[in-house]
Amino acid sequence: MFEFLKSGGFLILPILISSIIAMAIIIERLITLRARNIIPENIIGRAHKIASSGKKPTREEVEKIRGSSLVGKVLAAGLESADSPRHIMKENLEETGRHAAHEMDRYLTTLGTVAAITPLLGLLGTVIGMIEVFSVITKMGVGSPTDLAGGISTALITTAAGISVAVPALIFHRYFKGKINDFIVRMEQEALKLIDQTSIKRTLGAGNAPKPTPPAGRPKAPRQPMRTGQ
Structure with a gap:
């Protein structure tokens, strides 16, 4: 294996470093982007119970x-502004949701790169290797076909290594993006549900509030009996 990497030239080193970075990101995101870490059902149920x-x-x-999960951060922002007007509550939820989406996207730009x-x-x-092969041919002639094939094979090693790193990195990048989109849609649904619950409760509370008693008017003077002519 070492000889294989050594024959690939100096560009094998950045490809190898990139593979280590990609593997670390994939493992970290697989652990972090689990449903029980992002949208635990018990936290969602608790938030809706409080709102209702x-x-x-x-x-x-x-x-x-808030400290339980990312969806907890979003719903906590809604609960904090439950007494505010609907548009204020919605703005707070959207702002917190953007931060949550950014946190889920962490390292994915690097993985895509x-x-x-x-x-x-x-x-x-490979291009550098082929240039070297043809430079040797120009100076020393074609020589042995075996040596020529070996030089071309060595030049192609870096391409094989680069594709071997890129394919799994691209697959997991797309996989994580799809998973994050699903989480975002679910968070939006729960946030809208929370807004509706608090709005309904606020409306019902306003309807059940005791009506103010009207101010007492000036007492009417007693009506004088009509006098009849004598």
């Missing part, structure tokens, strides 16, 4: 939901 109760959540309840550049590095190594 109509009571103002305590600071401890909000912080417990690895998938894009490693085939180019491999192709560059």
Whole structure:
């Protein structure tokens, strides 16, 4: 294996480093982007239960939901602004949702870059190797076909290495992107559900509020009996 990498030339080194980076990102994202870490059902149920109760959540309840997961951060932002107008609550949820989406996208730009550049590095190594082979042919003639085939084979090693790194990196990049989109859609659904719950409770609470008693008017003077003519 070492001889195989050694024969690939100096461009094998950045390809090898890129493969290590890609592997580390893939393992980290596989662990992080699990449904129980992003959208745990028990946290979603707890947030909706608090919202449907109509009571103002305590600071401890909000912080417990926020610290549980990414969807907890989004729903906690909604619970904090439950007493605010609907558009304010929606803005807070959207802002927190953008931060959550950015956090889920962490390292994926790097993974996509690895998938894009490693085939180019491999192709560059092959081009450099072929230039060297033809330079030798120009100076010393064709020589042995075996030596010529060996030189071309060595030049193609970097391309094979680059593609071997790029293919799994691209597959996992697309896989993670699709998974993140699914999580974002689910978060949006739960956020809208939370908005509707708090709006309904606010409307019902306003309808059940005691009506103010009208101010007492000035007492009417007693009516005088009509006098009849004598």
